[in-house]
């Protein structure tokens with residue numbers, strides 16, 4: 370591996386990888402892009418604590434996963450799948466769930482819903498059934514105005 374590639378792998382493997390990806394994509398080098406895309410996918414697990422919270426990385430909000438992680442219910446109907454999301458979190462003017470967002474493994478936003486504090490933190494999104502029997506990677510997020518961003522990373526298999 371040459372020095373340039375080694376440098377790019379090192380950068381992409383860190384939290385800066387996702388931020389630098391658009392810059393590298395403008396270089397026009399297919400080889401470099403392939404390297405960066407490969408390593409950026411693993412950057413999430415290398416973020417420092419207290420950036421994105423998961424069941425296994427609750428950081429400063431330890432003990433709050435149950436009331437902040439979105440719960441996902443999947444219903445298949447024909448060539449569509451309905452994702453029903455719920456965050457089991459109280460809703461008051463000073464403390465509430467702000468938003469649900471669903472993003473696929475390619476970075477495409479499949480759906481998002483913003484809540485008023487008087488709403489129930491429940492959302493529903495219809496997406497296409499994954500083709501070719503392939504599982505679809507999903508990033509499902511719930512954002513609390515006091516306890517930040519919570520992520521469930523899962524694979525949709527129908």
Ligand SMILES: [Fe+2]
Nearest residue numbers: 513514515516
């Ligand atoms: Fe909260």
